[in-house]
Amino acid sequence: MKKVEAIIRPEKLEDVKKALEEKGIVAMTITEVRGRGEQKGIKLQFRGRTMDVDLLPKVKIEIVVEDSRVDTVIKTIADSARTGRFGDGKIFVIPVEKSVRVRTGEVET
Amino acid sequence: MKKVEAIIRPEKLEDVKKALEEKGIVAMTITEVRGRGEQKGIKLQFRGRTMDVDLLPKVKIEIVVEDSRVDTVIKTIADSARTGRFGDGKIFVIPVEKSVRVRTGEVET
Amino acid sequence: MKKVEAIIRPEKLEDVKKALEEKGIVAMTITEVRGRGEQKGIKLQFRGRTMDVDLLPKVKIEIVVEDSRVDTVIKTIADSARTGRFGDGKIFVIPVEKSVRVRTGEVET
Amino acid sequence: MVSNISPGDTAWLLTATALVMLMTPGLGLFYGGMVRKKNVLSMIALSFIAYAIVSIQWVVYGFSLAFGKDVHGFVGNLCYFLLPNFYNKIWPGTHIPALVYVAFQLVFAAITLAIITSACAERIKLSAFIVFGLLWTTFVYDPLAHWIWGGGWTASLGALDFAGGTVVHISSGFGALALALVIGKRSGFGEYDMEPHNIPMTLLGTALLWFGWFGFNAGSAVAANASAANAFIVTNTAAATAGLSWMFASWIKEGKPGSLGFASGAVAGLVAITPAAGYVGIPGAIAIGAVVGVLCYGMMLFRISRGLDESLDAWAVHGMGGLWGAIATGIFATKAVSDYSGLIYGNVHQFVVQIIAALAAVAYAFIVTLILAKIVDAVIGLRVSEEEEYVGLDISQHGETAYA
Amino acid sequence: MVSNISPGDTAWLLTATALVMLMTPGLGLFYGGMVRKKNVLSMIALSFIAYAIVSIQWVVYGFSLAFGKDVHGFVGNLCYFLLPNFYNKIWPGTHIPALVYVAFQLVFAAITLAIITSACAERIKLSAFIVFGLLWTTFVYDPLAHWIWGGGWTASLGALDFAGGTVVHISSGFGALALALVIGKRSGFGEYDMEPHNIPMTLLGTALLWFGWFGFNAGSAVAANASAANAFIVTNTAAATAGLSWMFASWIKEGKPGSLGFASGAVAGLVAITPAAGYVGIPGAIAIGAVVGVLCYGMMLFRISRGLDESLDAWAVHGMGGLWGAIATGIFATKAVSDYSGLIYGNVHQFVVQIIAALAAVAYAFIVTLILAKIVDAVIGLRVSEEEEYVGLDISQHGETAYA
Amino acid sequence: MVSNISPGDTAWLLTATALVMLMTPGLGLFYGGMVRKKNVLSMIALSFIAYAIVSIQWVVYGFSLAFGKDVHGFVGNLCYFLLPNFYNKIWPGTHIPALVYVAFQLVFAAITLAIITSACAERIKLSAFIVFGLLWTTFVYDPLAHWIWGGGWTASLGALDFAGGTVVHISSGFGALALALVIGKRSGFGEYDMEPHNIPMTLLGTALLWFGWFGFNAGSAVAANASAANAFIVTNTAAATAGLSWMFASWIKEGKPGSLGFASGAVAGLVAITPAAGYVGIPGAIAIGAVVGVLCYGMMLFRISRGLDESLDAWAVHGMGGLWGAIATGIFATKAVSDYSGLIYGNVHQFVVQIIAALAAVAYAFIVTLILAKIVDAVIGLRVSEEEEYVGLDISQHGETAYA
Numbered sequence A, B, C: 001m002k003k004v005e006a007i008i009r010p011e012k013l014e015d016v017k018k019a020l021e022e023k024g025i026v027a028m029t030i031t032e033v034r035g036r037g038e039q040k041g042i043k044l045q046f047r048g049r050t051m052d053v054d055l056l057p058k059v060k061i062e063i064v065v066e067d068s069r070v071d072t073v074i075k076t077i078a079d080s081a082r083t084g085r086f087g088d089g090k091i092f093v094i095p096v097e098k099s100v101r102v103r104t105g106e107v108e109t
Numbered sequence D, E, F: 001m002v003s004n005i006s007p008g009d010t011a012w013l014l015t016a017t018a019l020v021m022l023m024t025p026g027l028g029l030f031y032g033g034m035v036r037k038k039n040v041l042s043m044i045a046l047s048f049i050a051y052a053i054v055s056i057q058w059v060v061y062g063f064s065l066a067f068g069k070d071v072h073g074f075v076g077n078l079c080y081f082l083l084p085n086f087y088n089k090i091w092p093g094t095h096i097p098a099l100v101y102v103a104f105q106l107v108f109a110a111i112t113l114a115i116i117t118s119a120c121a122e123r124i125k126l127s128a129f130i131v132f133g134l135l136w137t138t139f140v141y142d143p144l145a146h147w148i149w150g151g152g153w154t155a156s157l158g159a160l161d162f163a164g165g166t167v168v169h170i171s172s173g174f175g176a177l178a179l180a181l182v183i184g185k186r187s188g189f190g191e192y193d194m195e196p197h198n199i200p201m202t203l204l205g206t207a208l209l210w211f212g213w214f215g216f217n218a219g220s221a222v223a224a225n226a227s228a229a230n231a232f233i234v235t236n237t238a239a240a241t242a243g244l245s246w247m248f249a250s251w252i253k254e255g256k257p258g259s260l261g262f263a264s265g266a267v268a269g270l271v272a273i274t275p276a277a278g279y280v281g282i283p284g285a286i287a288i289g290a291v292v293g294v295l296c297y298g299m300m301l302f303r304i305s306r307g308l309d310e311s312l313d314a315w316a317v318h319g320m321g322g323l324w325g326a327i328a329t330g331i332f333a334t335k336a337v338s339d340y341s342g343l344i345y346g347n348v349h350q351f352v353v354q355i356i357a358a359l360a361a362v363a364y365a366f367i368v369t370l371i372l373a374k375i376v377d378a379v380i381g382l383r384v385s386e387e388e389e390y391v392g393l394d395i396s397q398h399g400e401t402a403y404a
């Protein structure tokens, strides 16, 4: 099992959710985060000065899936979250050793 | 070392904390998240329509422990967070390679 | 690749950011969390009673880097986040199997 | 006829009416801060909707039920249905246009219904509240207002209620108690904490209530005169004293004084001085405030200890505070500020009359509310479903999320 | 001369002016709650800055343009530049000091400019707004105020506008429409949701607007008399009715009644009763409110369906609500409360005059705003850059973050 | 005797008193938005508690110290202890009931103590504040109020202070400076940023302050007359001008105009016009406002550059703004609006008197506050422990968390 951790633009969350649903991926956890990529956020000019606006609001989506579906999840998120501009986000894949359903106590590995 | 990541009902947090303390597990990190499981949240009826209320508020508990205590942590959380209804949550176990205490710089692996 | 997950005092975030920038580490994701360490937070006395104030506000910094830079990141964070008092925080290292840039679809492993 | 209008009195009453109007959304914020994030819109909306329902009911027939021609000392008749020819009328016994008097009384009726929403916080069905609210203001508030202010039987008895201790606070407080019993506890009540989600919002609500209460009490002189002045200052004195009194009581008992405690105490002080504001002086106000802070704090603890989910303490603060205020009026009334005197000046009669009128209001409000709530529950159901309650009323009743 | 001041009238007008002043920041909160978190400071600041600009403009020359000696029925001259010798003046036809009249009129001019910020929410450049605002209040508001209240041509025609249906609401509503067309949609509009970030803030704003509107309408009697009393109570009636009317309309259409719907409806009711408040009675107020709630709700849906980003619905609520109110005044005016009567009493003339005056205001406000907006856009640019819009105006225009 | 009451004046003063009352919680919100999330309840609660303490102290003996029979020009005696027989009294020189005058003065005393909490934000022990507050209002405010308004020595000198430039603003501003020196910096001050946690809350506070200030200044005419009208409009003019002035100054210096800058400037303008409101006209108000915006902005920068943690700038805004206002009264006073004239009309005497009175207030407030703060610090300790400060005062002093 893997955890796919995607950090995307907040305004793209609905699109991503919809795209994932179509692929049958429903379960997910969402966290509001702030972040910056290698460009150090966005540069604003004012009165001859430049100001970096970093740590822009982002949304983190976490989805735990069996290994076989990881690539689908990644592709679906990447496609639906893309605008083509800086700040579109990143997706990380992290190993998960075990998963337990609290309601039933069932364990999956 | 492992990170146990549990996503539970917010109203169960106090119970879980208490149960863990009894087992000697004190350290933890809490994040407010929103999430949905495979049921796509809760269905509400109104005027003949159905509305999915998804992304309900949840609490994520992260606890890093030595491998030997992972099962205790999981069991304690699962038992104390359970109501038996949909939405009780999930627990994931993720490998941790190293841990550093900022105050002292001590490293544990 | 690894994810370095550091939980630090909120008031140290600026210092940590600056220290990391000097080392060329710019990209990061920030989450507001609450946490307690083994000391169970801070003890306050009042009218003869003692009260544990636990789950103090913390900031979680997540940085995904190539393996070779992990130690620099850890050291830089630890040094710049340190006050020497309880509550300074913890740093965890978690394996990352894959990383995808949404904008371009590029995959790194 | 219009020649007898006093612009000064009218200016003050217009202002006072606006001040009291602001109390209802103020109460919405006061309550809204105390519920969980998922119910804050519902809580504020209930106050607004209560205000709107009563606003219409009052000008159509509510004012008439309260102030129309007396029917057996119990209620007014419908002679003032839709306020016929009120434009050129001066309200008898005053120097203000009758329409100002109607408006001033309207805002009292409105907030009274809003207070009762404490009892059904975080679980009432919006449609049920609308029906219940209309019934309640008609069958509970209007008759009670008639009894004391419309020439009804407690007025004849000689009971004093300057600005609504019985009409507004006892009625809503004990009404809330009855409603809470019928609607039942919130799911999870007593099992886990339901912390207030936004205390600054509650403190803002407190500020608006305190501010508006000057209109409530000093406006009840229905003139810009010495009686209004007295009501103004004793109102402030009682609120301040009660705020500190609750704060110190909780400081001693719990080791820390909550800001919510101060706020609740202040409201309790405002409640208790309401019936007395035109009859007591500064020393009486201090006594009334000091007692009510401790009293209502105790009543809140008692309510909690009994596992009773009258969620935002309308009963403990308005009901019991109003009861104390009604009785205290019979204790501390002094000839220094009006024609009436109370127990401490040897006037046992006034004291007894106050108790009778207050207990009658307690009984009437409790019983009729119980009946109305049962009927509404039976016919359309007071409560939302378990799922709706779990996701919160903001989403389930309004389709909205308070904070994005 | 000062001997003719009525302290009662003056007291009420001072109060009314303060109440109306509070509406502008109240509107800032009303709007601020509806934008995204990254633009809330900008939204509130725009209201404050509009208020400040007009505050200075008005005492320097704005009042004079509106109320100075008539020039061809179109605008006032500059005889009241800097309010010469106003201290000892009583405003003609009233019993209040001229400076109170100036202040009362000032707060109307100020909020009108603030209403228009709906159209440029989340995308206007602060510097451009300052320039645009100064031009707009000078070239749109001041003449329109003159037309009806300063002895201009619509006044001569016999048009009625008690408290500013044309001057304040039509002008800002149709001005907002024009400005929205010039400045264009927010980036992302129609692609993804832009949810209100803090609905309780909007409800607080609603409360302050409602509260302040008593000063707006009942203050427009410029005396503490029966006309003020009538304006006060019909204002409340229309607001309550319209709040419920919008709420029920959206309940039927969308299945759930939003608290924002109630709030928007209440504001629509307040808007619509504004021109009518001194001329209609309770039944008229109920009719006006019931219609306007449904009407403005429909107009909002229509605007959205057309993909028009007049972001916070100044056009749908103030523009169309004001238009309806202006016309409704000509329908429901009754001799029971003033010297005028409307269509339902057979007075076709008044009805026609109202329509003419309203349409003239619509046309004037729309066209002149369009021109001014185009000019400002051409010269300094109305909009922030794409990046600035993306990070939000709080950071890009003010260098601040609302919530830490 | 009661026959001489003017209902109009009384109506206005009742209203004005309520408006000023609202300023204290308004200030709590203004301050509360600027502190960190963990101290917001403490900050608001300090304002409420200041209000409550003074409310009781004032009716018991504070009013008497300020307005009782003069003792050597320095303080009043205790002849008005508990306000004996005030019900039927008209306040001398006015047409309002004495109790209204007492209440009006009360709300001034209350907010003055609240302003000073700027200096001890995020670090004061609640119990220490209660003791300090009671001492401060008694030994600093009451004598200063007597000096100028109770027939004390500065009044005899001919100093002018229409609504409290010296009494309220200089006293609290320089008192705050002294208190900040004694209590010391917040831990972490200068090391890391302490960003305001909720700027919309501060803007709401600004709105309530501005609104209430109309009561403050126009109420100080103690009548609904031309002087009140003048005070009203110059208050608004100065606030608007100063808001824009601070905004533009920071725009030039920092490249961006903060909404907090506008808000601080507006408050500075309200402060500066306070002593002058009954003596200057519109041009004077514009001058006073334009200067004070830049001045107080500079003073804030100066304070920060000196590493001084007078946390929320009561000194820079109220102290220095009040000082400027007091002096400016001696510059811009004009016979066009009162019997007094200032420096620009050649009256050097008034100018000198203003400076003497202002500096005396500066010195008295600073020194006595320093002494009182030292005493309280020595006896019970002003500051919370380091841990308590770290977790925040909401939890450590009140056992509460603001937002859940």
Ligand SMILES: Nc1ncnc2c1ncn2[C@@H]1O[C@H](COP(=O)(O)OP(=O)(O)O)[C@@H](O)[C@H]1O
Pocket: A007, A008, A034, A035, A036, A037, A038, A039, A056, A058, A085, A086, A087, A088, A089, A090, C027, C028, C029, C030, C062, C063, C064, C065, C101, C102, C103, C104
């Ligand atoms: N190396 C990283 N470690 C942690 N988070 C990252 C990293 N790189 C990017 N992110 C997160 O992803 C977000 C979007 O990244 P960004 O670099 O702006 O995308 P893009 O490369 O398309 O411009 C950032 O705001 C940050 O939260």
Ligand SMILES: Nc1ncnc2c1ncn2[C@@H]1O[C@H](COP(=O)(O)OP(=O)(O)O)[C@@H](O)[C@H]1O
Pocket: A027, A028, A029, A030, A062, A063, A064, A065, A101, A102, A103, A104, B007, B008, B034, B035, B036, B037, B038, B039, B056, B058, B085, B086, B087, B088, B089, B090
């Ligand atoms: N596969 C998953 N990936 C990420 N988060 C998940 C996943 N499954 C569940 N969750 C999280 O756990 C929460 C509770 O899950 P849920 O499925 O509702 O529990 P249950 O299975 O008992 O009904 C969800 O709201 C979501 O935050």
Ligand SMILES: Nc1ncnc2c1ncn2[C@@H]1O[C@H](COP(=O)(O)OP(=O)(O)O)[C@@H](O)[C@H]1O
Pocket: B027, B028, B029, B030, B062, B063, B064, B065, B101, B102, B103, B104, C007, C008, C034, C035, C036, C037, C038, C039, C056, C058, C085, C086, C087, C088, C089, C090
């Ligand atoms: N074992 C753990 N698992 C998860 N989070 C932890 C753990 N230990 C510490 N933390 C996080 O780190 C924060 C700081 O830890 P703390 O123990 O207070 O530092 P120190 O050891 O220097 O006192 C905690 O508040 C918590 O959020």
